[in-house]
Amino acid sequence: MYGxxxxxxxxxxxxxxxxxxxxxxxxxxCSRFLNALRNEILSFDPVEADTVYFGGGTPSLLTPDEISDIISLLREHNRITEDAEITMECNPATVDVDQLRGFREAGVNRLSIGCQSFQPDLLSHLGRMHSADEAKQTVQDAKEAGFSNISVDIMLGIPYATPNTTKADAEIALSLGIQHVSAYLLKICEGTPFSKGVPGIPSDDVQADCYKVFCDAMKSGGMHQYEISNFAVPGYESRHNLKYWECGQWLGLGPAAHMSTGKYRASFPGNINIFLDRFENGPAEDPLRYFRYEGHVDGDEYIIMGMRTDSGISRSVLKERYGQEFTKDQEEFLAQCEQHGLIEQDSDTVRLTGEGYLLSNSILSELI
Ligand code: SF4
Known part of the structure; x- marks a missing residue:
């Protein structure tokens, strides 16, 4: 089943x-982009899908009618299951209750709201456009508009963040009565203003403390950590994102979108002019030729992605799907990690523990 x-x-x-x-x-x-997107949707052979995810960018800058048109075309062209999870990313202060109600009526049934923090000074260090109050208000507005599956993004390791501010963010998120929280560490990416230097970045040790404090607070608040950076009320795990971690299949539409056939990954260039050039004049016959090959999905990829989840990986899946088995050295390394409380394993599954999540990069690079 596709996403x-x-x-x-x-x-x-x-x-x-x-x-x-x-x-x-x-x-x-925007109207040229929407026209090209329609053509791109029609370019691909129909798929059977049970998740749709509007990411970006800021999808909530589109109108409810525009989102409704895209969902209708997706449904006409593909076989989208009745109970499909349809998520839209949304930034605080870009929408009001009426627009959110419109998105709900358009068919969006899950919102992912980019709050990042509820501490006013941390939001300004991060350069976000919205205030802490606006972030909370958008969550309340989403509930009022009828959303009952709401995720909030929180960023860890923001300049000047401490375990105390992190705990406060976790507690405020929990108090909002939402169903899901994603908490990713701030990554300094090349080419961004932050890459030229930004004061106040917490040390690695403080970041590790912040992560631990956050995980503990989520657990106390009844959220299940089903992935290294994701927490949900049981039953509200992101079905779409699970496809990424389980090496599933998904179509990627729009500039900069990534996709996976389950056998290999590909991406469209991050350039709207190339996107318009390819799709503005009508559906393309072989749309995949415009995508860049990003690598084969093999057993190593399955291990790297699967170990992010609390289900971990299955030795039998590794063998049957990818023809791969752990070597003697790898089995010895896993046994050592188990002795140190970093992984749990039985005859089939291997998974990281909470302590293991903290060291996941080193464990996985040693293992692979
Ligand atoms: S982080 Fe800021 S710039 Fe980046 S996609 Fe979100 S709103 Fe846009």
Missing amino acids: IYIHIPFCIRKCPYCDFYSVPKESDL
């Missing part, structure tokens, strides 16, 4: 740490 990811490449302005592809939204460019 469908759609990259909406517009933002009001660029956040200084962000390397996701986006450009300012201008109405002429």
